Amino acid sequence: MNVTNKITLLERLGAYLNGQGTEEEREQLRLAKQKAFHQNGWFIPEFVDLSIQQIADNFLRRPLLEAWVAQYPGFGELASPKNVGIVAAGNIPLVGFHDWLTGFLSGHRIKLKLSSKDDVLLPHLIGKIAEWSPQAGEITEIRDVLKDCDAYIATGSNNSARYFEYYFSKYPHIIRRNRTSVAVLTGSETLADLEALASDALLYFGLGCRNVTKVYVPEGYDFEALMTAFKKFDWLMDNHKYKNNYDYNLALLMLNSAKFQTNDNLLLHENESVFSPLSVLHYSVYRNRAELEEQLAGNPDLQCIVAADRIPFGQAQAPRLSDYADGVDTPAFFAAL
Template sequence: MSKFNIKNSINSFSTLGKQLITPDAQLMAIIEDERYHNAWFTPESVLQAVTAIGKMLKEEDLQTWLSKYNLDNDAPGKKVGLILAGNIPLVGFHDVLCVLASGNHALIKSSSQDARLIKTVLERLVAIDDSFTNQYSFIERLADFDAVIATGSNNSSRYFDYYFGKVPNIIRKNRNSIALLTGDETAEQLFKLGHDIFDYYGLGCRNVSKLLVPKDYNFNFFFESIEDHKAIIHHHKYNNNYDYNKSIYLVNSDKHLDNGFLMVKEDDRLASPLAVLYFSYYDNLAQAQELFQKQSDNIQCIVTNAPINVASQVVSFGQSQHPELWDYADGIDTMEFLSNL
């Protein structure tokens, strides 16, 4: 492996970012083709994911981010096994970026649902800077690793704990995101909240699956404000989920609200089915904050403009799917973990 140089890496990553923000014809063809491998990965969703990563890789942001860590240029790189999720396009890119940016070697076990995009992006990085050629490998089975970062379900995390518990590790489980509404939101803010709910069809851990609303909240204004997101119902897999959950609620006489492309149902749980948004009432912000503290291990981020003080990451309306480089999944500082290996 060639000697790691953080300044060169920042230049290379920022150049990659510029390519992703304005995809060329070759990359657009790959973006268009993804739907034939994964029906959820529509051209619009994949393009959104690609350009979001491009915007993340701004030179000044990379410098700000990496300046916080003690990244030793002379330290030999460790082999870090990465088990990537595949629920939304390029969801595992940030973990790969962290390993490469810390001068370590990424052993990448990609998801079968998202195996092509990450290879394409890394091939572009190598074309920009061939020093990355030997800094990553795609593998079918993890072996000969010094550390592991694994993302999966609550069920798979138990297996990860068993297999990787003896090496330094970050093991992620299921998380969901929640929105706290005060009733004072504008139509524009609620429309932006629609992006937090519907982008990537609600499949991401940063998608809002639950609302906290004040007593006597009027959902009519909420439904009116998100009406322009109604085209989502034309995606056949989303529509199948909508029809399935609607039929269950109707058969069981479960009380719910329905606008033709989203059902809203009162439920204490955080994780709602696709095409369904759960909600709970709260009396005051102190009560809402108490719920956030109790559920902090299950919350990825909170979408609100309310003045709250919580441990979880708080973002403005429309921003849940636009994390910064330093917005770490599960609030665990991946770069700190890697720089201390």
């Protein structure tokens, strides 16, 4: 199949995700979302719907896809397709969609290993593509074990990444490890900015690598407005999994006599680490913005930096097609094969 035909299918998939299919198709999507939630309690309907909407709006529109592919002349026009293995993560709904999308358009054959935490939604979407076009359906094969591939893309924890490096070292590969995101505040942010930042931190319960887990604030910063803004996510405490994490981390901080603040849905704790436990937001005080920027630029653990002059507040969890994980250009990787 040529790229134009594939984009037509992806555009149809976007319409399907936006509920523009038949009544039967809308019911199929509803049941798939329901099954995903029943299988993984973190995939609540609100966050599954959000992920699906972001994909439909930011990935699956024809003008966006055509402009993106046009950046790579000859993309998808291959004389000898390779077998590319993709090991998908499962921390937030459909987190592996972009890798699959890129592979699907590239012209290579995709061997996909799903996370047990997210093995409902992506197979459902791939199945719809196959239903509309059996030829397109043959591009992707879902496997329990990946072997005999010519290249690999694998996403996982730091621990699993060591195994990926060992097993895939002799093949072209992209190996992704734990990453997280931070925000830099100046003290001049509006309440709307801080409420948008709350979304950057707490959408998907904070489980994504693009979620803000730490904020940097200037000396003398008043946290009252920040903690008030984050109360827009009070409803997370209705989820027992999130509340259990909050109660556990609250107990740890109290037992360790650590200083912290809380607004009853989030724990704010001063800590040097950019990684924070679920339901906890770390912070550090900076004195010189230029020095801080230099420090952040050299940190390999960072996926995104949210600030008034960087990724806008509220946009961390709304990546575009060219916002590549770990800054690695995946279409260029596929093209180079």
